[in-house]
Amino acid sequence: MENLKKTALFALDKMKEAGADHAQASVSEGRVEEFNVDAGEFSLIRSVFSASVGMKAIKDQKKGTGAINSLDPEDVAAAAAECVQSAEHGAEDPAVCISKKEENADFTDGALTCDKEAFLDSVIRFTEDAARDFPQIMLEQVVASYSYGRHVLANTNGVLFTEEDGSYNVSIMYSAHDGDKTTSFNYFDVETLDPHADIMELGMTRTMLERAVKELEASPFTGKFVGVAVFAPSAVPDVIDVITGSFAGDVALIEGTTPWKNSLGQQVASDCFSLSVIPNDPRVICGEKVTSDGYKSRNFDMIENGVLKSFCLSEYGSNRTGLPRAVSSSGCVEIKAGDRPLEEMIAGIEKGILVCRFSGGEPASNGDFSGVAKNSFLIENGKIGAPLTETMISGNFAEMLRRVEGVSAETLQDGSGVLPYVAFGGVTVSGKNNE
Template sequence: MDIREAMQYCLEKAIAVGMQNAQCVAQQRDVEELTAADGEISRLNVTTTTTLHLTGIFDQKHAAISINCFETASLDRAIEELYLLAKASKPNPAYAIADYQPPQEIERGAEAADRELMYARLAEFIEYCRATYPPSVLRETHLAFTRSHIYVRNSNNVNLAAHQGVYRFTSLFSAQNAATFSSAHLDRELQTFGAVERQIQQAVAQLAAAPLTEKFAGDVILSPESLGAFIALFADQLRDHAMISGASIFRHRLRETIASQKFTLHACPFAEEIIDSELITPDGYVAQNSTIIGSGTLNSLLLSQHGARLLQQRRAMNNGDGYVIEAGGTPLDTMLASTRKGTLIGALSLGKLSGNGDFYGVAPICAFVQDGEIRTPRRHVTIAGNLAEALQGIRFVSRERAEFGTAIFPWLQIRNIMIAGE
């Protein structure tokens, strides 16, 4: 049977065996991918994955199971196991399935891959890199088209579907960096999307990078391509685990000022420029755009339906993706000119946040900035600070922004961050 038939069968079977509430979420991903290594494009790889996630609630007891076989016997076994797991679990009144929403079918992006254009664009990119940059810079490049489908049905008569077609590009460089973007089309050269061109240039400069031999407190300028790690670290503090456990440093800060008034962060899965996002939340709700931080004020958390019911807060309107940081009024040149001593970060890896909000990270690609000028590229620079203080210490948000198809980010200048060699 097909996906929708399997979902309907599972719902009816779950209710028949005694479940009081049941929900089915099915996901199918069709991926067509080209890979280039050592200047050669490999053959096209085509894969399809389909998964059905089943949720059941019985006397406030909850269970969930995932399967990828839609034969009747497999579905029957899964439903029986779901019921037994639910009966054995502990009751919790916060368990629930998605509330009724009018039936909806969402379509975004391209309906099918243009394979000839994919090959032509990738070959064009390889030739461009070969002619413009040292051959040692480019390691491996992937260009894929993903057609994804998600369906939600439950015993509250929810019937949703979303279909999305996205080209995804990833290029790995010798400087331990990767350039990525997502797009609904390939109407121009690959290096003109996102920050690809700038990231290649940074990787070339990094070949001659010197170690940083000092430690100091200075300004950190996060580039659009490095901001994702910083925003993800912050967003994790608003999600279920941190909020329910009480570990979040922002647990009691809703509707309070937590950042510079120059900083506004949205989650916009349906923004026109955002083509690669979750259109339906894992809970089974159609996503909506939202403002997480508005002019420095924490406006919303990123709680699931379960987390929101448990903490008696509002459920998040989306899963916390499609991030858009509003542009500021400061040109990047002015931001750099204002920096007495600091670093411009082109790539960033951050560890987990400590209990008091302290963070530590490594910047494999960065440049030393002194007296308003970009100086020698540095390698494996470490930065350390406190997340709450860093948000309050945002000095400037750049006028310029970069669009990645998954997010829209400016440059961000943060004061008083510890900077040191590895």
């Protein structure tokens, strides 16, 4: 870690020497060990050794940023000079800044050594389990990786954070095939600290593969109705992206395009909907320790019982809007689980859809969206029914959040967050010949 600290401080010195008023540097070194499965067969083992230096210089309230992947002092000095030069050419903006010193810290988290053989055994076992338990499943691609990193963030305000972490991730893309029948592909990730982990039992792996087999009987939906869309945990991140980006992110608030621009402290969702950003939660594996701005990352409640408690602003966004900075820039989110199990929640739905993957265009800034419900099932008379293809859903995300009809007791805990099933009312479901 000392060499990274030395490089970060060297980069700061060089930016100051080149004329920067303020400077920030983040230096990393890392290693990835990765196993690839393609079309059901092991294809590749990949080892990546990496290093990077990111720099930010401010001169006369003008900002420049730069990045290189070398720790060589000559390269760092040249990149520092170029970064300051970029700042000089920039435009004055009173909002640009580097983080203020609060409390420096050193963090260590996760699996700091890679047990490559044991992890390979786990991945082999998973492919064999999948072939035995789900012979119709084609593992289109499995990317199983161990990532280790050491990071330093320092700036000319005296901020100095160090971080060392490591974890295992398995990304699985799959589809089901049976004779001429084939399903849409689907994918998910799981994280673990245990190289011996039973991948089939991590997160919702088994449930997802079981559902894919059921999807072999899918047929196009005909008609159109307005009903309840139950977003499975695998599809909920699409809603979260809209909430944290289009509704509460920097650009949306700076430009005033969000429907929530005047909603801080107000009801933006149903009472049963609470969303927190949880980088430090023990259920999150190697969560964010330092924000992208350079502050110690903390958990925060964004929406509590439907009331908007915080936007997701960076310090720059905060300076531009006069609204508070979010205390984490992490994407690790918990949506508070409800009291009722999924089955009970669905039992109350007369007509709806279980959305397991949403394939849609980027929604409009007001939240209007439409897209295809992939790997999804019709809900009729309180039961999960036929699997669907060529089915579109449309609506408005802001309106949907005000019409949350239920949140399940079950949650997906895949190492990156805690997500239940969420039932949204007022969603238009349409298929072929829907006039």
